[in-house]
Structures are given as structure tokens and as C-alpha cells.
Amino acid sequence: MEAATAHSEHHHGPPAANVSSRVEAQFLGMLLFIISEVMLFGAFFTAYFFIRVVNGDQWFPVDGFELPKVIAGFNTAVLVSSSFTMHWALEGARNENRNALRVGLLTTFLLGLTFLTVQINEYVHLGFAPHDNAQATIFYGLTGLHGAHVFVGLTLLSFATIRAFRGHFTAKEHRGVEVPGIYWHFVDVMWIVVYSTVYLL
């Protein structure tokens, strides 16, 4: 990619033994990270499906406690919207539109923060704790794992937003937005699966 191209401008012949000629290190790092994350979520979903399918246990409402589907649905809309603003920000970077880049990143960050705030508020008002039963453990485990990923995404987004306001990123060099963007969409994909399985089905 870009690094490999830049590398070839200065150096002829094969790349160094520890450098890929096809994928730049930052991309490869995020790629391997996301693959490992899919496996991590897979472990939690295995526990979820074990309880519901193998054990055949009742899913929510459990012990009279219901999951707030409408509030979580609103939160889903917020998070999906943040992926659109993230995409808009990156299109801004690609087209040298600095305002779109800055506003897009800031809006994405604020929407992500809204999602996390609503989820914490949801936890406060749920009325059951993780140790109450297996269903509650899985619920808090899956949504909490996702929430932790949103927090990591917000950290990455804050770096990208600050850099954008400092004048970083161009149409050619915007890896610092692209890599958090891929991660953010991954977090969004995982939430769509979590919301539909845990809350709706």
C-alpha cells in the first residue's frame, strides 16, 4: 500500500525480512486485532447460545426483569448514525475537505459518547446484577464487552479528532482516520448482532 509504495521509491529489491511488501504494519496490526476480537466476541456468544439453545433456559424477562428494548433501539440508531458520520469524515479527508473531516470526527465522537452514557444509565436502572443469574451474567458480559470496545474506539477517535483540529491528515495521508474508522465500523457491526440477539430475539 502507501508505505510499501514509499518504500519502493527509496529502495530497490525485496523489502526487509520483517516488513510485508503488501500490507503496511499499522493496517496489519488492526487487521489481526479485529480478527482476535471476533474470536473474543465469539466466546461470549457461545456462552449466550449455550444458555438459550443447549440449556433451553428462559431468556428475558427473567425473574420479572425486562430488557429496555426501546432505549437500546435508540442507542442502536445513535451508534449506526456515528458510522455514517465517520464515513463522512473520511470522505472529507479524501477530498481535502477539512471542515467535513473535523465536524465528522467530532460528531462521531459525541455520538459514541452518547451511546456509552445511555448504556451506563441503562445499567443503573436495570434492577438486576451480573451475579443474579446466568442470563444476567451473559447480558452484562456481552453488552459490557461491547461497551469496553466503544470506550477504546472513543479513545482512538479522540486522538484522530485532536489531530484533525491541529491540521493533520491530507487526501493522501489519512491512515490515522482510516484505521480508527475500520475499528469503529467493526464495533458497530458487533452491536447490531448483540442488539438483535440479546434484546430482540
Added chain:
Amino acid sequence: MLNPLRSEQEAFRFLLYVAVVVGVLTAIVLLVRAIS
């Protein structure tokens, strides 16, 4: 072939596909449950 890890654009398209597919599947399951 669509690879969501190759670029942000592909990741975004993948997200849209997932949203549509999961939405349709969820609607079908909820519909079948409501009927039966």
C-alpha cells in the same frame, strides 16, 4: 470480494450489508414467532 478489513469504505459497506441482513432475519424470526 468485499473485505471489511481492507479499507474504511469496505468496512462501511460491510456494516450496511450486516444491518440489512440482520434486520431482515430478525424480522422474519419475530414474525414466525408471532404467528406460531
